[in-house]
Amino acid sequence: xxxxxCNFQLLFVKKPALLLALSLIGGCYNLNGATGYYGxxxxxxxxxxxxxxxxxxxxxYSPQAGHDCRTYSAGLGGYVTRRHQKTDEIDEKNVEQTxxxxxxxxxxxAGCKMELTRVDVAIDGRYGTSSLDIGGDVGGxxxxxxxxxxxxxxxxxxxxxFRGLCTWFFQLSVERIDKDGISKILSCSAANTDWSVPSxxxxxxxxxxxxxxxSLNGKNIKFTFHLSKDEEPSMxxxxxxxxxxxxxxxxxxxSNRCQTPPTFRTxxxxxxxxxxxxxxxx
Numbered sequence: 157x158x159x160x161x162c163n164f165q166l167l168f169v170k171k172p173a174l175l176l177a178l179s180l181i182g183g184c185y186n187l188n189g190a191t192g193y194y195g196x197x198x199x200x201x202x203x204x205x206x207x208x209x210x211x212x213x214x215x216x217y218s219p220q221a222g223h224d225c226r227t228y229s230a231g232l233g234g235y236v237t238r239r240h241q242k243t244d245e246i247d248e249k250n251v252e253q254t255x256x257x258x259x260x261x262x263x264x265x266a267g268c269k270m271e272l273t274r275v276d277v278a279i280d281g282r283y284g285t286s287s288l289d290i291g292g293d294v295g296g297x298x299x300x301x302x303x304x305x306x307x308x309x310x311x312x313x314x315x316x317x318f319r320g321l322c323t324w325f326f327q328l329s330v331e332r333i334d335k336d337g338i339s340k341i342l343s344c345s346a347a348n349t350d351w352s353v354p355s356x357x358x359x360x361x362x363x364x365x366x367x368x369x370x371s372l373n374g375k376n377i378k379f380t381f382h383l384s385k386d387e388e389p390s391m392x393x394x395x396x397x398x399x400x401x402x403x404x405x406x407x408x409x410x411s412n413r414c415q416t417p418p419t420f421r422t423x424x425x426x427x428x429x430x431x432x433x434x435x436x437x438x
Contacts, residue, residue, distance in 0.1 A: 192240070192265030197373040201257040201275065203246065206322070206383040209281035210248035211255070216241055217263045217270035225268035238268050248281060261299075261372060271369065272299045277379045283324055283340050288331070291342030295320055295363030295379065299372065317378040320363035321347040324383075325390035326433060328404055328423055337424045338433060341390050344381060351382060387434070396420075400438030403431060 205211045217240040219225035226235045244257040263270045280292030295318065322344040329339040345353040345360035354360050363379060389395040393413045395402040405414035406421040422429050430436035 192263060194260035195262035195264065197262065198258050198260040199372040199375045199377055201259050202254065202376055202378040203277065204252065204254040204380045205246065205279055206381060207251050208248060209279055211246050212278045213244045213257055214241055214276045215259050215272060216274045218273045220269045220271045223269045238265060240270055261369060274298050279322065279344060279381050281342065291340055293322065293342050293344040295344060297364050297377065298366040299369050300366050301369050317380060318363045318365065319347040319351065320344040320379065320381040321351055321353050322381055322383050324387045326387050327390040398432065401432030401435050
């Protein structure tokens with residue numbers, strides 16, 4: 157598990173079009189050199205990834221209502237507003253792994269009190285040996301002070317678990333260095349207790365939801381990701397499934413979609429000329 161990283165994001169008040177991000181590794185400091193610190197209230201994020209995947213959690217802190225978090229920056233020539241981010245990571249391994257991250261609910265620096273507003277949970281992995289054979293997706297929770305905005309009114313007396321079923325979507329690559337080979341896109345969707353997701357892709361959602369801040373202290377929030385055994389084409393009506401596997405359609409001069417009756421094309425995979433995916437030959 158990597159050590160957490162802390163940084164401030166400073167937004168112009170007078171010039172909102174500009175953004176300055178300072179990343180100070182090894183500690184969390186304000187512009188005057190004083191060390192910031194987290195509040196005592198926190199929850200535990202328990203993250204589980206499948207083999208060959210890593211995970212990054214980014215906790216976002218914004219100024220609490222009523223707190224003056226502006227500070228003057230001589231270098232920028234104007235006032236900036238302090239914000240804060242806490243990053244936790246687990247590296248990719250060839251086995252399933254689970255990590256626990258302590259997520260404080262507040263952060264204070266130089267008289268500015270900030271509160272946790274969001275936790276993004278990103279998963280990333282690889283599907284091949286090339287440096288380009290990688291993909292990722294993201295879920296997360298919004299932390300709200302308004303009960304009406306929370307996904308559930310439950311008091312979180314037990315562990316709250318968000319499940320993400322991740323699928324590799326394959327396609328014919330259009331990249332020059334791997335043209336007509338196979339590239340993939342990772343998509344993770346919110347799954348129910350049976351680890352199923354809607355069959356209609358457009359009805360799927362990302363893992364996560366909204367949770368009331370007052371219900372989080374001392375609780376456990378789980379993000380559990382599984383990798384589907386089945387891969388799917390990245391676009392509709394580009395491949396046809398046969399008994400031997402998926403065959404890519406030739407398309408026409410005006411459309412890449414499968415025609416009626418369909419004609420098929422070959423593609424490249426691991427240095428071979430193939431007719432079906434994933435087995436290459438029928």
